[in-house]
Amino acid sequence: MELTSTAGLAELSTAEQLPALRTHYLQAVHLGSGRAADRVVEAALDLNFTANQLYLDIFQPTAYEIGRLWQRNEFTVAQEHVATAIIEREMRDLHGYFQPQSACGRTLVLGCVEGELHRVGNRMVADFFEQAGWTVFTPDTAVSTETFVAMARDMNADLIGVTAQLVSHVPLVGELVRALERQGLGGIPVIAGGRPFVQHQELHPSLDVKFCAGDAAEAVRRANALFPERT
Ligand code: B12
Numbered sequence: 001m002e003l004t005s006t007a008g009l010a011e012l013s014t015a016e017q018l019p020a021l022r023t024h025y026l027q028a029v030h031l032g033s034g035r036a037a038d039r040v041v042e043a044a045l046d047l048n049f050t051a052n053q054l055y056l057d058i059f060q061p062t063a064y065e066i067g068r069l070w071q072r073n074e075f076t077v078a079q080e081h082v083a084t085a086i087i088e089r090e091m092r093d094l095h096g097y098f099q100p101q102s103a104c105g106r107t108l109v110l111g112c113v114e115g116e117l118h119r120v121g122n123r124m125v126a127d128f129f130e131q132a133g134w135t136v137f138t139p140d141t142a143v144s145t146e147t148f149v150a151m152a153r154d155m156n157a158d159l160i161g162v163t164a165q166l167v168s169h170v171p172l173v174g175e176l177v178r179a180l181e182r183q184g185l186g187g188i189p190v191i192a193g194g195r196p197f198v199q200h201q202e203l204h205p206s207l208d209v210k211f212c213a214g215d216a217a218e219a220v221r222r223a224n225a226l227f228p229e230r231t
Pocket of ligand 1: 191
């Protein structure tokens with residue numbers, strides 16, 4: 001499979017570039033070729049797409065497409081595992097692009113609920129908050145309610161972020177909110193992400209979760225709006 005050259009992409013209109021990049025990226029990860037996927041990332045950067053756009057306009061829709069194709073048996077479990085590993089490795093490679101300009105003096109404690117293995121979106125949220133100047137503490141994985149509470153207390157969290165992608169994991173978000181209240185930390189707002197929250201907008205208020213967001217950029221915008229500027 002031939003990958004469109006950067007020169008070829010440059011000849012497309014801006015509106016055509018993104019779908020072309022996405023198509024080539026999906027093909028690359030479907031083949032399990034990290035090198036081909038890297039060439040798409042390099043081409044996008046050459047075309048002045050930002051790392052933020054790579055995350056939200058290429059990696060995230062590609063992951064969703066993989067989920068759709070996986071359900072239709074057009075992506076095997078093994079192909080999905082390799083594709084996700086490529087996305088995660090490229091996110092580590094792009095981490096330098098998420099350097100903050102300046103610190104905003106706020107701290108986010110972030111993680112996935114216990115048993116939750118979907119961590120790619122959680123990591124994206126971490127990178128976007130860091131770029132916006134937040135101090136982010138995250139184990140990059142699932143944590144027990146007890147550990148979440150300890151992290152919130154020990155790291156002086158201004159905000160707590162939690163991912164639950166499976167419907168069966170949603171009650172754990174409510175459990176976290178109640179555990180924080182029991183420990184006198186109920187004043188710290190909790191925000192959540194994951195498919196169930198996006199699909200059922202009535203869910204987060206019922207759990208005393210401040211807001212949910214469908215992507216990392218929206219999460220940062222809404223979090224910044226919760227806090228008045230510190231001077
Ligand atoms: C990759 C993947 C996996 C990988 C995850 C590996 C990893 N390292 O993360 C593995 C193989 C482990 C996996 C396992 C399973 N998976 Co899976 N998986 C996916 C897939 C294809 C992509 C997920 C992804 O990477 N998305 C990309 C990221 C960037 O998007 P995101 O997670 O939505 O994150 C964004 C927003 O949600 C938001 N956000 C996320 N977190 C937070 C937190 C806060 C605080 C805020 C504000 C916002 C926010 O911002 C993020 C960035 O912009 C999805 C398909 C899909 N449509 O999501 C299925 C999917 C999520 N999986 C699904 C299922 C069913 C499973 C399994 C049960 C399968 C099985 N039978 O074993 C297991 C459960 C594992 C577990 N215990 O958690 C279903 C879930 C259905 C549901 N909601 O109930 C999906 C939707 C697939 C499908 N179409 O059916 N999976």
